[in-house]
Amino acid sequence: MTYQSITRIDLRRLILALTIASALISLANTFYASHQVQRQHLIENTLESNHAYATKLAASTEDFISGVQQQLKFSAAVIAANFQNKTILESETKRLRLQTDSFNSVMVINRYAEVLATSPDTLQIKGLTLETPGAIEAIKNKKPSISQPYVSTAGNLLIFISHPIILESGEYAGAVGGTIYLKQASVLNRLLGKHYYNDGSYIYVADQNKRIIYHPDIDRVGIIADDNSVIDNFSKQKSGKAQTKNSQGTEMLAGYALVPTTGWGIVAQRPKSATLAALDSLMLEVISKTLPIALLSLLMIWWCAKLISNPLRKLADSADAMDKPETEKNIQDVKSWYFESSELKRVMLTGIGILHKNINKLKDDVHTDPLTGLGNRRSMDLALSSWKATKTSFSVLAIDIDFFKHVNDTFGHDVGDIVLQKLAQHMRDVSRADDVICRIGGEEFLMLLPSTNAQIAAQVAERLRALVESSAFDAAGKITISLGVANWPDSSNEIVTVLKAADEMLYKAKKSGRNRVEVLS
Template identity: 45%
Template sequence: MSTLKSNFLKLNRLILFLAITATILTFLNSFYSNYEVQKEQLISQAIEVNRAYANKLADTTEVFLAASRQQLTYAANEVRNKMDNTAVLKHAANRLKYQTNSFNSVVISDSTGLAQAVSPETVNLLGKRLKSVGSLEALKKRKALISKPYLSTINNLLVFISAPIVDDQNNYRGFLGGTIYLRRPNILSQILGEHYYKNGSYIYVIDKQKEILYHPDKSRIGTFIQNNNGIDEIIANNEGGISLRNSKGIDMLAGYAIVPSTDWIIITQSPLQSTLLPLKGIMEKVILKTLPLAIIVFLFIWWFARAISRPLKQLADKAKSLDSPTVSDEIEHINSWYVESLSLKKAILSGVKLLQNQIGQLRLDADTDPLTGANNRRGFQMRLEELAAQGTTFSLLSLDIDFFKKVNDTFGHNVGDEVLKQQIQIMNRFSREQDMVARTGGEEFVLLLKETSQDDALLVAERLRTAIAEEVFDVVGHITVSIGVASWLDHSTPVKKVLLSVDDALYEAKKQGRNRCVMGK
């Protein structure tokens, strides 16, 4: 399991995973940030549009109410000296009612509250004592006013606008009033109701007591708002914008403004859901514009990640074959273009050099006789196999020091070791660079002569034997050697047979009295 895991979790894959993850997270973060920003902008824009429109409607309503009061004041001045002329009063009432459609009904009252003229006559108040809240307030205050909304005697929710009638002698003669039925069509309802949209946007009007004075749903006029978490803030601030949840649990974006003369609050609002409908199209455009750049960024990160991991991967691959003789050159050719990989490359090269030195030393130790420094039997065997594999001819001289045991017994092993070392020095003088000197036993030695015939090998053997016999060895004096000679000239002959032949020749030299050379058969 750990092997499978290590094979899968390679550096290039990890960096690629990091690149993909970073690109995706960056893209998602950018997408989310754009989404939130666009959402906030749409919400802020919708609230501001609603606020501005509510303010405009409040100004328009204020202008309408001021104009209505002005109409009533002008008409009151016209009839102030004609309160006894029924025809004039009737004409004035009808003109106010039908000329502009500002009022649902008009009434002219004397100072005692008795109706002198009414329009339309279907109201059925002519000659009767007026007892409505608006009429009583007008009689009591004797000044121009706009009443708070109230229910009339025939259960109409209305607002009463009145102007006092005062004659030339400044005597109070009564009032002239116009009613606006909040549940019936009039100019005010036209002003407020013409902007009801199918997407769920609508306008409604409330007073400070949260009573609904106007609403597209006529059944809600005259009721009080409940379960609306933003109304208290709207009443407290008079003008502004807010996000709220209405009484039906729908999230709305509202703008509001107050009508100064009445303290009515006009609220224009639109559903949050409909406001955010364009967001889908906006985000699709964001994706289409962002995706190509995200792909380019990903490809760049992927390419750059591969560029980072490539020298590290190459160094890791070469680290598996540090014992190769060419690995140093191969590592040198790796393009370690950034500091960390270059440092790692230098460290590996240093390690390779040390390792190869150690391997070389180990090989040398494995193939070398520690006492004399000559090749040992293992090194000798490997050299034979190499020459045989190459088909290269060679000759062998197998030497044995005569009576070497006597040297050790007489002078000690330390002296004997010095004799062996000096023996190797003499043999080295008779060998070429392509030849090999080896110690194959205690006092047994081999001289391998590459590409040398039997006759030449025998001549070398004789000169070597003579040189050893004439050499003066410290403490010991003179020693002699017996030499067997054999050659591998026929490639079809097994090398093992040559080894047996040279051993037989050495044995024959000893048998014949030592200090001589014998050619093998």
């Protein structure tokens, strides 16, 4: 083997090694950056979702507290008018406990904390003078009260909610109150225990003294959580979201909110590992999609390296024939080497550009609208393509919120986002598993109903319209929607024409007064 051939082979390998290393480093950097961006996105979405969930539960709990206080107020008025009638006192405590099932037990006490009536009778405390914190606080304050958790005379860990009894003369006579047990079945368990996730997510509640008053692990109820950074924020009247660790040391993504009347803090949290579990499969999908392009790029690199070695070999051959007249011309002919070097660089940049383009394309393949959780235009296109290929008929519901700009301008975009999310939930409520719901614009939505004729689709549209009209949208109050309905292939054989027809029906509904459904006849 000659020195010339060794040099030529080594140079080609060096070029291949350098170009392959460059491609792999760039690819690895792209994967790393994509992984970090997606990871942070998943974490932020989970934190925001848990905060919204905790806020919703806090609002529901606040409504419940207000409701039971109103019940107690009404009963206090009934009892005040019949304070000396023991039969009515017993009847009222029984009614108050059984009518709404809000309390585990109900009692009437006089101003000396003596129990005058109870329900159920099994408590066996009638005639006793209570020295429990809840009763003492109610007698002392002489106003509506919600106690801190304490152990009752019967040995139950509970919360006592009371209302004063004021006679017609204005004299304070005592209090009527109900208990909510914390370690037994109660309305609090039913209110907070309906959690539909099975990935390690859970809800717990703590009071301002850091005592846990609700937890799916009953053994945790009643303990003081001193080493919990989320609970520390409750005493500061804060709500929000945070990454934390639970008592088992598991990293959690928590959202928390306060119940204003009681000062309780409700925490909704999900294991960080469960949130990031989907990231691995997503990155594997990215690799599987980019690997063919990467292999094609490496093949192009090898071919380009071979092209580079050919002019270099000609230069070496010319160097061996310096004494020949044609050598100068031959060397001049090799001047295109610089152009070829430039081309190699261009090919490499093109190859990396293809990889970046493919990764960007994968990012665009995310089918979900991040605000509402509905599909986007890509999911719509996939569904339509599939139904067209299988000749599956479908109906289109074009939906638009009436005067949505007024909502944003009056209440702000945060309220507008809540309206969009609640409307999305209403659309899910009236849809089937096979239906495709998409957000295609700011306040514009589509519902695609496979194997559904226009008549049935119009009924679905009317049901959705009525549901939205009858619902309250938090700060925005009442809103309405307009809908347009068309069918493929009844309305047209062209899917684009059907979509346009549904849109035209939507605008017809708006022009006809809004809050209505128009169907292409």
